Amino acid sequence: MTSHHGPAGAGVAWGRLPTTLGERVRDLRLGPQVSERTTRPLYRIRRVCPCVRQVAGWRVGDPPGSDDTVGRSATRGSSVTALTYRPAEFLGRCHDRFGPVLRVGGARGFAYVRGEAANAAVFAASDRFRWEEAFAGLVPVDGPTSMIVSDGAAHRRRRRLVQPSMHLSQVAHHVQIMASTADAVIDTMRPGTEVDAYAEFRAAIRRSTINALFGPGLAAYADELGRSLQPLLDLVDGLPALTDWHRRLSTRTWQRAGRARADVDRRIRAEIERARSLGPPVGDHVLATLVNGRDSDDERLSDLEVRDQVVTLIAAGYETTSAAMAWAVYALTTNRDVWAAAREEVRAVVGDAPPRPSDLGSLPYLTGVVNETLRLYPPAVVTARHVAQDFEVEGTVLRPGTTLLLSPYLTQRMPEYWDRPLEFRPQRWLPGSTEHVKPGPARFLPFGGGPHRCIGATMATTELTVMLARMLTRLDLTLPEQRIRPTGFAAMRPRDGLRVHVDARR
Numbered sequence: 001m002t003s004h005h006g007p008a009g010a011g012v013a014w015g016r017l018p019t020t021l022g023e024r025v026r027d028l029r030l031g032p033q034v035s036e037r038t039t040r041p042l043y044r045i046r047r048v049c050p051c052v053r054q055v056a057g058w059r060v061g062d063p064p065g066s067d068d069t070v071g072r073s074a075t076r077g078s079s080v081t082a083l084t085y086r087p088a089e090f091l092g093r094c095h096d097r098f099g100p101v102l103r104v105g106g107a108r109g110f111a112y113v114r115g116e117a118a119n120a121a122v123f124a125a126s127d128r129f130r131w132e133e134a135f136a137g138l139v140p141v142d143g144p145t146s147m148i149v150s151d152g153a154a155h156r157r158r159r160r161l162v163q164p165s166m167h168l169s170q171v172a173h174h175v176q177i178m179a180s181t182a183d184a185v186i187d188t189m190r191p192g193t194e195v196d197a198y199a200e201f202r203a204a205i206r207r208s209t210i211n212a213l214f215g216p217g218l219a220a221y222a223d224e225l226g227r228s229l230q231p232l233l234d235l236v237d238g239l240p241a242l243t244d245w246h247r248r249l250s251t252r253t254w255q256r257a258g259r260a261r262a263d264v265d266r267r268i269r270a271e272i273e274r275a276r277s278l279g280p281p282v283g284d285h286v287l288a289t290l291v292n293g294r295d296s297d298d299e300r301l302s303d304l305e306v307r308d309q310v311v312t313l314i315a316a317g318y319e320t321t322s323a324a325m326a327w328a329v330y331a332l333t334t335n336r337d338v339w340a341a342a343r344e345e346v347r348a349v350v351g352d353a354p355p356r357p358s359d360l361g362s363l364p365y366l367t368g369v370v371n372e373t374l375r376l377y378p379p380a381v382v383t384a385r386h387v388a389q390d391f392e393v394e395g396t397v398l399r400p401g402t403t404l405l406l407s408p409y410l411t412q413r414m415p416e417y418w419d420r421p422l423e424f425r426p427q428r429w430l431p432g433s434t435e436h437v438k439p440g441p442a443r444f445l446p447f448g449g450g451p452h453r454c455i456g457a458t459m460a461t462t463e464l465t466v467m468l469a470r471m472l473t474r475l476d477l478t479l480p481e482q483r484i485r486p487t488g489f490a491a492m493r494p495r496d497g498l499r500v501h502v503d504a505r506r
């Protein structure tokens, strides 16, 4: 899904590229093709810059002629330079040249911000922003009452009911489900074969997220729900303006998405009915809490509100986490000494057994692997805010109507903040290591910040730690030569999957 956490403006911004910026783009010397003398400048720029390809309505990361990084063989050492995501890199070069705030499209257009100070200012000024407009593109999937598109009291009410189920103490109950779901997928990986690690773990993460949050009743339909959701996710994967055209013209894509939505809703409404009929006491999973819980005015959520939060949690839960899992597998298979150190730690702490909740705090190196993955490959490349009141950031005043975009990817790769920023170095997260860093929340922000900060952050990091522990214990993997192309702003993932060779399984 790409656009699960996908902000409304991430792609549109470049669609409104003004001539002046177009001229500046040429200044940036993006490649030999871009020259003042060229007769078809946009065509030329398009060939070298995926951002500009969006002007033509192509999806981010699409070829032709894309020269995204080629996968590396597993025999390389520990300091393999990170893969780069070209649209974000282009944005970074614009920031290098024009500063921490980039304006595109006039007073009510888009503002991209980069760096710790700008991020901190955004997080501190949440009362000046709105989310309904910022994430409007997600409504066809998540629904109009999803917490992602809610503001003020409605947001607090919907979020508060879900929050208790996402605390560490609750997430700990799901560790066993996460480990057994990973084991079931690993059991199917035959030594001597190649598998798509992204697709396999994506299915596992979907199953375990649905099981953990909504119980085995809905989890039995996890694969079916995944298939039903896909046309909806594909619909919102394009530019929001394109989604709107599908709606207006009632295209086949739109109709397919409509049927998919009806399937998803039918299944979820049946589960809501079931949970209501069971009644209180409130069970230990989110669906029971959503259905039976009451807000501070002693009111229950409507069926539509319950439906929208359920779909939001499912879609937000597996798209992003499975993308992060794929990048972790990539990083581990290209940095063999990191793989060895992580495996050694897991073996020393849990032997061959699945980790228990109490073990997770004793795996600091593996925790470093997870953090380092989220630093270099944050699935949400950008997140958005709709400016509702004048907001000053780094000396620039943004007017109401502006869509503001901040980028974990860019800030988390800045050499000003990170030593050897493009190297995968889990040791930098190890307390006691000479490289140890403890970045503030505006420097390391894979889960955003402020009142809409990712509600599933603990669940995601726990899931990644548990699944990686099982993979390291049970599998020997190597990475065959292949092209690995990051795609998608909202859930940056390997476009064509991630093929791995299964050398051995225990």
Ligand code: HEM
Pocket: 005, 147, 148, 149, 159, 209, 312, 313, 314, 316, 317, 318, 320, 321, 324, 378, 379, 380, 383, 384, 446, 447, 448, 449, 450, 451, 452, 453, 454, 455, 456, 457, 459, 460
């Ligand atoms: C590695 C995995 C994940 C990443 C990188 C991620 C990232 C994010 C980001 C960047 C935001 C927007 C925050 C902001 O703009 O300040 C967000 C919001 C959200 N995420 Fe996640 N997420 C992940 C996993 C999950 C999981 C596992 C769940 C649920 C099971 C989840 C549910 C949500 C929800 C419901 C919101 C909206 C919260 C609100 O509006 O109050 N996410 N996430």
